[in-house]
Amino acid sequence: MFRATDRLKVLLHHLDRPPAAVTASSCTSAQAVSAHYRVPLRYTLDNDHLSPEQRHFYEENGFLLIKNLVSAEDIDRFREEFERICRREVQVPGLVVMRDVTIAKSEFVPDQRAVSKLQDFQEDPELFRYCKLPQILKYVECFTGPNIMAMHTMLINKPPDAGKKTSRHPMHQDLHYFPFRPADRIVCAWTAMENVDRNNGCLVVQPGTHKETLKEHDYPEWEGGVNKMYHGIRDYRSHHPRLHLVMEKGDTVFFHPLLIHGSGMNKTQGFRKAISCHYASADCYYIDVTGTTQENIGNEIKELALQKYDLDIKFQESWALRACLVQGERTSL
Numbered sequence: 001m002f003r004a005t006d007r008l009k010v011l012l013h014h015l016d017r018p019p020a021a022v023t024a025s026s027c028t029s030a031q032a033v034s035a036h037y038r039v040p041l042r043y044t045l046d047n048d049h050l051s052p053e054q055r056h057f058y059e060e061n062g063f064l065l066i067k068n069l070v071s072a073e074d075i076d077r078f079r080e081e082f083e084r085i086c087r088r089e090v091q092v093p094g095l096v097v098m099r100d101v102t103i104a105k106s107e108f109v110p111d112q113r114a115v116s117k118l119q120d121f122q123e124d125p126e127l128f129r130y131c132k133l134p135q136i137l138k139y140v141e142c143f144t145g146p147n148i149m150a151m152h153t154m155l156i157n158k159p160p161d162a163g164k165k166t167s168r169h170p171m172h173q174d175l176h177y178f179p180f181r182p183a184d185r186i187v188c189a190w191t192a193m194e195n196v197d198r199n200n201g202c203l204v205v206q207p208g209t210h211k212e213t214l215k216e217h218d219y220p221e222w223e224g225g226v227n228k229m230y231h232g233i234r235d236y237r238s239h240h241p242r243l244h245l246v247m248e249k250g251d252t253v254f255f256h257p258l259l260i261h262g263s264g265m266n267k268t269q270g271f272r273k274a275i276s277c278h279y280a281s282a283d284c285y286y287i288d289v290t291g292t293t294q295e296n297i298g299n300e301i302k303e304l305a306l307q308k309y310d311l312d313i314k315f316q317e318s319w320a321l322r323a324c325l326v327q328g329e330r331t332s333l
């Protein structure tokens with residue numbers, strides 16, 4: 001994660017710079033779709049990749065599911081690389097290997113099956129291929145524009161629930177973790193590596209919640225415990241309906257960082273796998289989260305960097321170090 005400290009110096013002078021051209025300038029000749037649906041377009045940029053219907057769907061719902069976007073061959077390669085990492089045949093600098101809290105806190109000696117998540121795989125060329133797949137970037141560009149940074153990478157291996165419901169991911173908004181803006185120029189791509197449904201803990205989304213504000217997040221008070229940094233929306237009572245995203249291997253969902261989502265318990269004996277990347281426009285800018293609802297996660301990440309890597313850095317810096325350009329120019333982030 002924190003590999004190039006010298007690169008940091010170059011990056012830091014950008015941190016507090018105001019945004020150059022990332023306001024709403026995007027929506028210029030969006031009139032066609034806009035007029036058709038009589039709504040202003042805000043969440044998507046002018047492009048000829050999305051159909052008017054797809055564009056309207058994302059504007060209204062905050063996500064877009066594309067069937068069969070990643071080939072079975074590619075997914076099999078990602079799976080093989082994941083297994084090599086678990087067997088410790090490859091060492092990846094900066095990689096965070098996370099185990100389920102039930103297993104991490106027990107006497108059980110963890111083997112590869114205990115790995116519940118890999119984070120920050122940007123230094124693994126085979127897994128990072130996912131973030132550069134042209135068919136994914138074509139969609140990403142519709143939300144971020146042409147200068148694209150891969151900000152956060154994950155391979156999620158949701159384990160069979162050990163009986164304490166710790167395989168759940170509480171309902172949250174990803175923006176809680178991100179000290180950069182504007183939110184509308186950030187998007188997550190999440191690809192199912194096998195069939196996912198309610199049994200093995202598919203994504204659960206609340207369509208339309210991307211239009212709401214960022215909520216306060218904290219650890220949920222769950223009896224069986226909760227994984228490190230799995231914050232959920234505090235005192236959450238939502239009137240929005242929940243939608244379970246049933247997906248097949250290779251299907252990919254793109255979603256907005258304010259969309260409220262989570263994932264259910266894995267009631268099967270298999271490990272539910274998905275690979276994802278959060279992208280942002282390189283024209284985004286970092287913000288200071290002091291005094292905001294994000295201060296708690298910012299402090300937690302700073303503490304982790306200090307304990308684990310002996311690095312005394314700002315929340316924003318932890319992101320600037322992980323970020324990788326995947327298309328266009330690294331203008332700000």
Ligand SMILES: CC(C)CC(=O)SCCNC(=O)CCNC(=O)[C@H](O)C(C)(C)COP(=O)(O)OP(=O)(O)OC[C@H]1O[C@@H](n2cnc3c(N)ncnc32)[C@H](O)[C@@H]1OP(=O)(O)O
Pocket residue numbers: 096097098099100101104105119152174177226227228229230231304
């Ligand atoms: C949009 C996006 C950002 C949304 C999200 O991804 S939300 C989830 C974010 N999650 C994370 O960022 C996970 C971060 N996880 C990590 O950094 C690591 O897995 C660590 C929790 C630091 C553990 O790594 P490491 O230090 O290598 O492992 P160790 O086995 O030596 O454990 C050190 C101490 O941590 C504890 N631990 C390990 N895994 C978990 C867990 N899943 N939940 C709660 N506590 C955990 C472990 O028991 C140990 O504690 P002590 O024995 O020192 O008290």
Ligand SMILES: Nc1ncnc2c1ncn2[C@@H]1O[C@H](COP(=O)(O)OP(=O)(O)OP(=O)(O)O)[C@@H](O)[C@H]1O
Pocket residue numbers: 168169170171198204220232244261262263264265
């Ligand atoms: N008590 C709770 N507080 C907050 N979030 C919860 C709570 N219970 C479940 N969730 C969240 O709701 C989402 C769905 O979880 P859940 O395990 O209930 O799965 P489900 O898909 O609804 O399956 P089921 O068919 O068992 O109800 C997850 O994000 C989960 O973390």
Ligand SMILES: O=C(O)CCC(=O)C(=O)O
Pocket residue numbers: 154156158169174203261262263274
């Ligand atoms: O794959 C999942 O369970 C969802 C994870 C998620 O939403 C996240 O890590 O932010």
Ligand SMILES: [Fe+2]
Pocket residue numbers: 172173174261
């Ligand atoms: Fe999330």
Ligand SMILES: [Mg+2]
Pocket residue numbers: none
């Ligand atoms: Mg439920």
